[in-house]
Amino acid sequence: MKKTLILIIFILILPLANAQLIDYNNYNNLNLNFNLEGGFSIIPTGINSEIEDLEAFLTFFPQDDNQQKVLKINFYSQPISEIRQLGEEVKYYWKDPSTGDFIFGVDANLVVNNVLVIVDEKVPFPIEETIEEYTEPTEFIDITPEISAKAQELATGEDDLYEVAFKIATWVEQNIKYDLNTLTAETVQKSSWVLENKEGVCDELTNLFISMMRSLGIPARFVSGMAYTNIDHKWGPHGWAEVYFPGKGWVPFDVTYRQFGWLDPTHIKLKVSEDSGQSTARYSWKSHNTRIEGKEINITANVGAKGNKISPILFSIRLLVNKAGPGSYIPIEVEITNNYDYYFPTLFTVTKATELTEANSKAVLAKPEKTEKIFWITKIPENLEEGYIYISTIEVADNFHNNKSAEITYSRSFDTITLNDAEKLINASENEKKKIISKKLDLKCSVQLYSYVYENLTAECNLKNMGNINLKDIKTCYEEDCKTIELGIAQQKRILFDLELAKGQHNIEISSTFNNHKATETMSLKVLENPGLTIKDVSYPESINYKEEFNITLYLITESAVKDLNIKINDNNVINIPELEIAKTVVILANSEAFSGKDNFVLDLEFKDSNGIDYNITSSYPIEITNVPWYVKILDLLSF
Numbered sequence: 001m002k003k004t005l006i007l008i009i010f011i012l013i014l015p016l017a018n019a020q021l022i023d024y025n026n027y028n029n030l031n032l033n034f035n036l037e038g039g040f041s042i043i044p045t046g047i048n049s050e051i052e053d054l055e056a057f058l059t060f061f062p063q064d065d066n067q068q069k070v071l072k073i074n075f076y077s078q079p080i081s082e083i084r085q086l087g088e089e090v091k092y093y094w095k096d097p098s099t100g101d102f103i104f105g106v107d108a109n110l111v112v113n114n115v116l117v118i119v120d121e122k123v124p125f126p127i128e129e130t131i132e133e134y135t136e137p138t139e140f141i142d143i144t145p146e147i148s149a150k151a152q153e154l155a156t157g158e159d160d161l162y163e164v165a166f167k168i169a170t171w172v173e174q175n176i177k178y179d180l181n182t183l184t185a186e187t188v189q190k191s192s193w194v195l196e197n198k199e200g201v202c203d204e205l206t207n208l209f210i211s212m213m214r215s216l217g218i219p220a221r222f223v224s225g226m227a228y229t230n231i232d233h234k235w236g237p238h239g240w241a242e243v244y245f246p247g248k249g250w251v252p253f254d255v256t257y258r259q260f261g262w263l264d265p266t267h268i269k270l271k272v273s274e275d276s277g278q279s280t281a282r283y284s285w286k287s288h289n290t291r292i293e294g295k296e297i298n299i300t301a302n303v304g305a306k307g308n309k310i311s312p313i314l315f316s317i318r319l320l321v322n323k324a325g326p327g328s329y330i331p332i333e334v335e336i337t338n339n340y341d342y343y344f345p346t347l348f349t350v351t352k353a354t355e356l357t358e359a360n361s362k363a364v365l366a367k368p369e370k371t372e373k374i375f376w377i378t379k380i381p382e383n384l385e386e387g388y389i390y391i392s393t394i395e396v397a398d399n400f401h402n403n404k405s406a407e408i409t410y411s412r413s414f415d416t417i418t419l420n421d422a423e424k425l426i427n428a429s430e431n432e433k434k435k436i437i438s439k440k441l442d443l444k445c446s447v448q449l450y451s452y453v454y455e456n457l458t459a460e461c462n463l464k465n466m467g468n469i470n471l472k473d474i475k476t477c478y479e480e481d482c483k484t485i486e487l488g489i490a491q492q493k494r495i496l497f498d499l500e501l502a503k504g505q506h507n508i509e510i511s512s513t514f515n516n517h518k519a520t521e522t523m524s525l526k527v528l529e530n531p532g533l534t535i536k537d538v539s540y541p542e543s544i545n546y547k548e549e550f551n552i553t554l555y556l557i558t559e560s561a562v563k564d565l566n567i568k569i570n571d572n573n574v575i576n577i578p579e580l581e582i583a584k585t586v587v588i589l590a591n592s593e594a595f596s597g598k599d600n601f602v603l604d605l606e607f608k609d610s611n612g613i614d615y616n617i618t619s620s621y622p623i624e625i626t627n628v629p630w631y632v633k634i635l636d637l638l639s640f
Contacts, residue, residue: 023230023264026400029113029307030265031071034062037105038281039295044099046289051099054285054292056081056092059278060224060270060299061106067115067252067269070108077104088271099290104281114310116262117251120342120368123161126217126466126490129246134219138275141207141222143215144192151212152470152488159438159468162251162261162343165213165243166365169253169260172209174359176200178256188277202256203239203276209255210241217490219244220253222276226299227257228266235266235301239276258399260363261345268301310400313337313344313366317396317404320425325416326384329357330408331425332376334396338366348374351403352395355379357419375426377419380410388412440466441474441487443519445510447499450526450560452609457499461510461521464492476512501527531609532559533580535619538603543624544592554586554603561610568604570594580607596625597633 024030038058042051056077062070075083075090079102082093092104137143154171155164177199191211194200200208206222213220220243227238240254240263252263271278280297313336320331332353338344343365350360357377364374378394389411397403445461459478465471465487472486478497485493497510504527511520539553554567558580565577567586574588595601605617 024228024266024303024306025114025264026309026311026402027114027265027307028310029111031109031111031304031306032266032268032301033304034108034110034268034299034301035105036060036280036297036299037103038297039101039103040283041101041293041295042097042099043291043293044289045291049099049287049289051097051285051287051290054094054097054287055283056102056104057282057284058090058092058104058106058280059088059282060280060297061090062108062110062268062270065269066117066249067263067267068110068112070110073106073108075104075106078102109304110268112265112268114262114265114307115252115267116344117245117249118342119162119245119248119251119261122159123245123248125155125159125161125164125468127161127246128466130217131219131244133274134221134244135214135217136274137211137214140188140190140275140277141210141214142190142192143211144195147191147195147208147211148215148488150195151215154212155216155489156469161218161245162365164216165218165251165253166260166345166363168212169209169255170363172205172212172255173258173363176205176208178202178205205255206239206241207276209253213241213243221250222273223252223269224271224273224276224278225267225269226301227254227264227268228301235268235299237299238267240267242272258347258361258363259345261343261365265307311402312340312400313346313398314339315348315396315398315402315404317394317406319394319406319408320429321417321422322407323409323411323414324380325410325414326380326412327382328380328410328414328417329419329422330354330378330380330394330417331422331429332378332394332396332406333426333429334374334376334404335371336364336366336374337371338369341368343368347399349397349399350376350378350395351397352393352405353378354381354392354408373430375430377422377426378408380408384410384412386412438467439469439471439515439517441471441512441514441517441519442466443476443510443512443521445508445521445523447508447523447525449524450528451501452528452530452611452613453503454613455611457501457525457527459497459499459508459510459523461495461497461512462492463487463495463512465489471514474512474514476510478508478510499525501525503527503529526559528559530615531562531607533562533565533605533607533615533617534558535603535605535617536583538621540590540621540623542622543626545626546596546628547591547593549589549591552588552590554588555583556580556586557583562607562615563610563612565605565607568602568606570598570602571604592625595623596628599624 064070077092084091154167158164189204191208194204194208210220220241223240226235228235242250242252245251251261253260283292315336318333345365347363362374391409393405395403395405442464447459451457470488475484476495483495506525508523536557537555541550544550561581563579565580567575600620600622602620607615
């Protein structure tokens with residue numbers, strides 16, 4: 001019997017490009033020393049140069065936050081200035097400064113935490129609670145139809161805000177090229193430019209992410225700060241985003257660092273704003289034949305002490321095929337278990353493998369107390385020598401530097417696994433994620449509670465897409481008047497209907513239909529010829545002695561608001577009421593002397609409706625004045 005010698009060769013696979021580098025992701029906090037220093041020169045430009053005073057305003061400096069705690073901070077300048085902190089900025093003030101060089105800055109010692117904002121339940125999408133200032137476009141964070149369309153495409157079918165934010169952040173990171181050579185670019189590009197050119201630096205990737213979020217009605221803001229980069233092992237200026245989750249607060253999203261919902265403890269927050277591209281410092285001065293020349297702002301940081309290491313999430317690796325022939329495709333399964341009762345965003349990277357069919361990193365949003373799977377496919381080399389068995393290690397790591405590995409054995413004597421075979425194995429292993437489709441339309445209409453026959457009447461309706469798919473052909477009708485619109489996710493539009501109504505009470509019904517869904521709004525409207533002001537009751541003594549004081553009490557009611565109501569008695573103004581909406585009791589103090597010689601008195605009401613149209617009501621009431629002296633009676637007859 002002939003014996004065959006089989007050699008077993010262990011193949012050492014070098015780490016893949018983009019495999020994990022040295023960073024501080026796995027520390028719960030860092031004690032950091034921070035310094036920011038800027039400067040300027042006062043330069044004479046002519047004879048009798050002088051400067052009365054000068055102010056420098058620093059807008060970037062660390063403050064207490066849920067992420068960081070400032071232990072010590074010192075603002076300084078040279079020459080010495082008057083220094084005051086004014087809310088979100090610090091003012092340095094020099095009185096009668098000399099020409100020359102000036103510096104100002106801040107030293108700080110702070111503890112920065114490894115931040116994960118706890119989101120322990122699904123926040124429904126689209127959201128209802130919003131913050132308007134962080135949903136509007138700005139100079140650099142613009143919103144174009146192209147930006148909105150891409151955001152709509154990614155959000156379609158999703159009903160979970162965290163999922164939407166995670167998908168958009170992932171898309172931006174994967175589809176917009178980040179070039180470290182442009183890190184020092186001086187001009188920030190708009191989001192629309194970044195989307196069109198598919199490239200940008202950290203500020204610009206963040207701008208685009210924020211624009212896409214805002215286009216869906218989700219509040220998002222820009223954070224300016226600094227962070228550690230493991231490329232040159234230094235801290236540098238950096239920008240990231242925060243997304244507002246109703247009921248939970250602001251959740252950080254760093255698209256550049258692929259930290260979607262958490263931040264490592266090297267991120268020092270210096271300022272939050274609606275837009276990027278804001279200056280670190282600004283100057284104000286009064287001078288003659290003098291100019292100010294600003295200098296570059298330098299920011300540095302270093303680690304004073306490290307906290308404890310953390311290992312927050314469990315995962316395992318399994319190869320769905322353990323033995324394979326040359327050119328085989330091997331499915332890699334990573335199972336992630338989130339034992340916490342809140343969402344946990346993380347990143348997994350294949351650090352050792354043969355040739356991969358896709359990028360070696362994947363971001364994962366682990367749901368509370370759920371187990372999920374992600375997959376890669378690695379390809380075995382084609383050229384295997386006869387009589388050899390090869391063994392290689394496949395390794396996967398999370399972004400907290402935990403790693404798991406498995407071994408693959410391959411040889412020319414084993415069966416080859418095709419790409420189609422590998423994909424079928426993955427399909428059999430994974431539970432396909434199903435989207436929950438929500439078609440919800442919010443219809444709110446309003447009309448005035450009352451109107452006048454001379455007015456042009458209008459009903460206003462606001463329609464908002466509360467579902468998670470684009471709603472097309474929404475038909476909204478009042479009687480035979482119909483209008484058709486389309487609404488993207490979280491979008492809203494206003495529709496107006498002209499009403500032609502006669503005097504009287506009316507019920508207005510407006511309905512919107514799309515597919516087999518219907519929303520209806522019913523309102524009541526009263527059309528009036530006039531405001532409907534009436535004197536409901538008049539109370540006074542019908543017989544009274546001469547020269548006695550008495551009260552005339554009026555009870556007024558109106559169907560609609562009246563303004564500038566003047567009440568006259570016998571052509572004399574006695575009271576003015578600026579506005580009357582429903583009803584009012586008016587008490588007028590009178591003296592019977594003014595009524596002598598008369599057997600009645602006249603009440604005259606002059607007023608305007610809400611549009612300024614004048615009206616008048618006149619009525620008379622009997623009254624008897626007794627015990628009138630004889631000479632008064634003679635005077636009354638003569639005056640008559």
